[in-house]
Each structure stands twice: as C-alpha cells, then as structure tokens.
Amino acid sequence: MDIITDKKHFDLNEFLKKPLFAHLSTLSKEGPRESPVWFYWENEYLYIIGTPPSDSFPGRIEENPECAIGIVDFDHTTGKVLHAGFRGKATVEPFDKKIATKLLSRYLGSNEENWDPRFQGLGNSNVLIKFAPETVVVRDQSFVPSI
Numbered sequence: 001m002d003i004i005t006d007k008k009h010f011d012l013n014e015f016l017k018k019p020l021f022a023h024l025s026t027l028s029k030e031g032p033r034e035s036p037v038w039f040y041w042e043n044e045y046l047y048i049i050g051t052p053p054s055d056s057f058p059g060r061i062e063e064n065p066e067c068a069i070g071i072v073d074f075d076h077t078t079g080k081v082l083h084a085g086f087r088g089k090a091t092v093e094p095f096d097k098k099i100a101t102k103l104l105s106r107y108l109g110s111n112e113e114n115w116d117p118r119f120q121g122l123g124n125s126n127v128l129i130k131f132a133p134e135t136v137v138v139r140d141q142s143f144v145p146s147i
Contacts, residue, residue, distance in 0.1 A: 001044055001088075001133045001134065001135070002135045002136075003135075003136050004135060004136065005138050005139070006139060008139065008140040008141070009139060009140055010138060010140050012084060015071075015082060015084060015138075016039075016041035016046075017041070018073060019038070019106045019107045020071050020072070021038070021071070022038070022039045022046070022070065022071045023035070023036055023070045023071075024036075024037050024067060024068075024131075025067055025068040025069070025070070026060040026061060026064070026067045027060065027066065027067070028060050033056070033060060037049075038103060038106070038107050039103065040106065042099070044133070045131060045132055046069060046130075047099050047131070048103075048129040048131065049100055049103060049104075049127075049129075050126065050127045050128070051122075051125070051127075052125075052127065057129070058092045058127050061090045061091070061092055061129060062092050065089040065090050065091060066088075066089055067088070067090050067131070068085065068086060068088075069085075069086040069131060069133075070084070070085050070086070071083070071086075076145065077145060078142075079142050080142050081140070081141040081142050082141075082142070083137070083138075083139050084137070086131070086135070086136045087133065087134055087135050087136075088131060088132050088133040088134040088135070089131075089134070090129050090132070091132075092129060093127065093128045093129070093130045094124070094127065094128070095123060095124050095126045095127055097122075099128060100128065104119050104122075
C-alpha cells in the first residue's frame with residue numbers, strides 16, 4: 001500500500017480506530033455509486049458488512065472490484081478536517097462472525113444484547129467486503145473556524 005502524504009498529515013492507524021462513516025464508491029452499468037458504510041481496519045484491509053439483496057454494492061464489486069473509499073473526521077467547531085482517501089480493489093468474501101463482531105462493536109458497543117435488533121445475529125445471509133488499498137491519500141485539511 002502506497003501512503004501519500006503532504007506537510008499536514010496524521011497517523012492513519014489511529015484515525016482508522018475511530019468509529020467514523022466511510023463512503024464506498026463503486027462502478028455500475030448506470031454509472032458510479034456511493035454507499036455510506038461502517039468499516040473495520042485490520043492487517044491493511046478495510047472490512048465492510050454487506051447484506052444482499054438490500055445492499056447492491058456487493059454485486060457491483062463482483063462485477064468490477066475497482067473502488068474507492070473516503071473517510072472524513074470533521075468538526076466544524078474546531079475546524080478539524082482529517083481525510084483519508086483510498087483506491088484499490090475489493091472482493092466479496094463469506095461472512096466471518098469474528099470480524100463482523102469487531103466491526104459492529106466499534107459502533108454499537110461490546111454488548112450485542114443492547115444492539116439495535118437489525119444488527120443482532122447476523123450470519124451467512126450476509127457477506128464481508130474485503131478492500132485492499134493500493135494507495136491512500138492522508139491529509140489534515142483542518143482550518144481556523146470562524147464561528
């Protein structure tokens with residue numbers, strides 16, 4: 001993975017520990033598509049849970065694995081703008097309960113009994129997207145706030 005930085009950058013691994021939203025961009029016959037997703041970073045892969053057929057991005061990835069992922073940590077009150085932009089290829093993998101639980105725990109807490117029922121008991125009707133970044137642009141684009 002090639003990490004591209006400039007004078008203002010940040011620690012990518014620390015950034016990816018935060019429960020931020022990612023935006024997965026894929027290609028379709030109708031043109032580009034974007035999906036807001038939760039993610040889990042491990043061993044230089046981003047993992048995303050997919051639920052076919054309600055999620056259409058797994059099918060698009062099977063047709064064309066090239067995609068991009070953007071993640072931003074933004075706070076308008078402090079002017080913080082941290083951005084990581086990934087480009088690479090993804091694969092649709094069988095569901096892995098261990099990885100899915102790590103992913104969901106980041107956003108919902110460690111006690112699965114307290115999770116929203118939509119996220120409890122996920123299984124083999126789900127898939128994992130395994131994204132392998134080829135390049136990542138890491139930029140701190142923070143500014144001095146005016147409010």
